[in-house]
Amino acid sequence: xxxxxxxVLAVWGLVLxxxxxxxxxHVLLQPDFHAxxxxxxxxxxxxxxxxxxxxxxxxxxxPAPAALVLLVTAALVLAVxxxxxxxxxxxxxxxxxxxxDGLTFLLPPEQRTLTDWVxxxxxxxxxxxxxxxxxxxxxxxxxxxxxPPSLARxxxxxxxxxATPISLPVRWPPKDPPPAPDRWLAVEGVMGVERHQGEExxxxxxxxxxxxxxxxxxxxx
Numbered sequence: 001x002x003x004x005x006x007x008v009l010a011v012w013g014l015v016l017x018x019x020x021x022x023x024x025x026h027v028l029l030q031p032d033f034h035a036x037x038x039x040x041x042x043x044x045x046x047x048x049x050x051x052x053x054x055x056x057x058x059x060x061x062x063p064a065p066a067a068l069v070l071l072v073t074a075a076l077v078l079a080v081x082x083x084x085x086x087x088x089x090x091x092x093x094x095x096x097x098x099x100x101d102g103l104t105f106l107l108p109p110e111q112r113t114l115t116d117w118v119x120x121x122x123x124x125x126x127x128x129x130x131x132x133x134x135x136x137x138x139x140x141x142x143x144x145x146x147x148p149p150s151l152a153r154x155x156x157x158x159x160x161x162x163a164t165p166i167s168l169p170v171r172w173p174p175k176d177p178p179p180a181p182d183r184w185l186a187v188e189g190v191m192g193v194e195r196h197q198g199e200e201x202x203x204x205x206x207x208x209x210x211x212x213x214x215x216x217x218x219x220x221x
Contacts, residue, residue, distance in 0.1 A: 004067045006051035011074040013044030018078060031217070086154055086218065087142050087181040090165035109133040109191075114153050115220050117191075118166045127193040127202040135204055138186045138212060141179045142167050147196070149178050151187060151204065155220045163219060169196070169203045179209075186212045 020038045107116060114137040120130070142152035142165060152167035170187070171194065172178050179185060192205040 006048040009044045010048035013041045016041030110136045114139045130191040133191045141183045143181045
């Protein structure tokens with residue numbers, strides 16, 4: 001008969017170890033917490049081995065429905081690892097507060113990340129102050145209900161559950177259709193000014209863009 005409890009522990013331990021070894025945790029958790037996932041996976045596997053070596057009290061009869069659900073779920077996660085859509089997640093979350101960073105002002109414009117630019121525009125919202133400055137940023141395309149897509153990043157404190165978006169308004173090249181959501185882009189251009197809902201705001205005027213692979217660490221701390 002099959003020792004169901006050790007089997008459930010072993011399979012879920014493998015799920016955690018696979019997530020840690022494949023790098024998928026960078027899409028789910030801050031790097032500070034990756035070691036905890038590794039330790040948890042190892043503990044589950046060791047508990048499963050201990051249950052097989054000392055099986056006293058372990059039921060080998062027909063598994064409970066809960067055990068079957070856990071096994072099937074773990075098997076699906078192993079076979080088809082989840083790849084969350086950041087744009088779908090961002091569309092259902094409020095905008096993040098990127099905080100303040102005085103050193104951002106000291107960076108040359110072309111060295112500022114998307115997060116740096118969002119911080120600057122919140123600290124000094126006068127769009128004329130940044131007009132004409134060069135911009136080189138990367139992010140994923142985020143659809144907007146009231147205009148063209150923006151370029152975005154996700155900020156997290158702990159994991160994907162608390163992730164919230166930050167984004168820059170973008171004026172895409174008029175000759176090309178707007179890029180599809182979730183597409184990762186490296187964008188070069190200049191900061192411009194546009195009127196939006198009766199007020200002026202900063203907008204990234206794209207001069208050049210190219211598709212890039214999703215970064216190994218797509219979540220911003």
